[in-house]
């Protein structure tokens with residue numbers, strides 16, 4: 494399977510603007526000017542800031558390994574209970590205290606930990622969320638797979654199908670039909686558990702951004718273990734809910750829904766949104782962290798199927814991390830670009846690209862909903878205002 498996507502044709506150089514940018518490049522790379530800028534009272538703050546930014550970029554891998562080391566020692570949970578001395582931490586870690594101190598002092602520098610006396614450590618401001626949210630710790634551990642794949646970034650770019658991350662996501666091999674052997678259930682359980690533990694932040698974002706009381710029935714497509722529909726059921730007692738996911742995941746979701754006493758409120762539908770008809774009856778369909786896992790042809794087909802499944806006046810709420818979410822390339826973008834490449838399917842899209850895909854599928858009044866934490870998910874809402882003629886023009890096999 495190839496994760497290749499059409500490449501945008503290069504933009505033509507814009508005469509004057511391009512010449513100006515090249516002149517700026519010459520100034521920025523001039524050693525003499527660099528030395529002057531580093532000394533001048535007017536510019537040295539900028540040189541200092543850029544040097545730090547560049548150093549942090551270079552050291553980023555070390556920073557994420559410090560984080561991983563702390564997670565593996567369960568430091569955040571332990572220090573949330575009480576500060577620990579170096580010797581206490583070293584005793585359970587099977588690491589010489591002098592070596593462990595390097596990890597702990599690095600974590601202090603990164604604000605993950607704080608010094609609370611001589612060779613004594615407590616939680617730092619960035620460590621506190623890690624103590625509270627198992628989902629972040631699970632993602633830190635999971636990212637170890639991505640970073641193994643990224644040890645040679647060009648090798649990953651040349652052959653993404655060789656990535657170990659690919660094995661985590663069995664459905665990325667099943668975009669084109671059902672011909673291939675089904676993956677073992679354990680693989681569905683593994684990624685579903687990870688998604689469930691990291692979904693909390695997206696759920697909060699969704700609940701804060703839209704008034705769900707104006708809907709009667711919500712269908713969550715690709716709903717994983719059902720955390721989102723369960724949260725909706727608890728917050729909105731009058732809402733009826735449906736959930737659809739691949740059969741092995743749907744089965745797990747059904748068990749969770751039953752365990753939470755919500756079986757009477759939530760119908761679980763096993764099926765593939767690429768091959769089966771979506772259940773009817775919802776006036777709102779949610780698509781949470783699903784589109785970015787799929788190539789454009791599959792997303793077109795899915796959005797059209799959602800449009801068909803809604804009544805006139807029904808809405809689609811799409812939530813996922815997006816590129817250039819504030820109109821500019823931003824630091825979370827590289828993570829998702831590479832994660833989705835290693836995963837083996839899909840891509841990070843800008844809000845404009847997703848809005849375009851929703852509009853092509855027939856949605857109107859497509860707009861961004863204001864959110865607090867776009868790093869977890871940005872939100873788009875679109876409405877079905879009319880029925881479209883039936884067509885077969887969105888075949889998933891076109892790409």
Ligand SMILES: C[S@@+](CC[C@H](N)C(=O)[O-])C[C@H]1O[C@@H](n2cnc3c(N)ncnc32)[C@H](O)[C@@H]1O
Nearest residue numbers: 664688692715716717738739765766767781782
């Ligand atoms: C990245 S997970 C997101 C799960 C959940 N919405 C969340 O935010 O935690 C994508 C979900 O889409 C489901 N999925 C992928 N392909 C599917 C298909 N063809 N039909 C139905 N569900 C599918 C996966 O099983 C998985 O649960």
